[in-house]
Amino acid sequence: xxxxxxxxxxxxxAAAPGDVVVYHRGALAxxxxxxLNLLSPDERVRVAGLSSRVLKLSEAGLVHLVQRRRGxxxxxxxxxxxxxxxxxxxxxxPLLQQEAA
Numbered sequence: 001x002x003x004x005x006x007x008x009x010x011x012x013x014a015a016a017p018g019d020v021v022v023y024h025r026g027a028l029a030x031x032x033x034x035x036l037n038l039l040s041p042d043e044r045v046r047v048a049g050l051s052s053r054v055l056k057l058s059e060a061g062l063v064h065l066v067q068r069r070r071g072x073x074x075x076x077x078x079x080x081x082x083x084x085x086x087x088x089x090x091x092x093x094p095l096l097q098q099e100a101a
Contacts, residue, residue: 002043002046003021003022003023003024003050004046004050005049005050005053008021008023008050008053008054008079009053012057012062012063012079012081015081016081017081017082017083018080018081019080019081020078020079020080020081021078021079022076022077022078023050023051023054023077023078023079024047024050024051024076024077025070025074025075025076025077026073026074026075027073027074027075028047028051028075028077030073031044031047032044032047032048032051051077054077054079057079058079061082062081062082062084063079063080063081063082064079064080064082065077065078065079065080066078066079066080
């Protein structure tokens with residue numbers, strides 16, 4: 001079952017530091033390019049939204065982003081939960097879940 005933004009935020013809310021989730025497998029930039037038409041429009045929107053959400057959470061210091069090469073144009077895109085910074089605390093996670101839903 002494909003990971004959604006809401007499911008990712010729920011995972012992050014329950015994740016311990018070091019927990020890992022694969023949020024996409026393939027070649028992300030290629031997969032979300034509308035001109036290449038590799039994914040259905042709905043799937044492309046889902047993947048683009050999820051990757052954007054994950055990037056924002058990385059910039060907020062909540063996850064590390066890692067790529068694992070599996071083969072030619074085949075990568076796993078991983079999010080690794082970080083220890084929550086004190087400035088963010090637990091109060092932001094429900095807001096992120098609401099926004100993603």
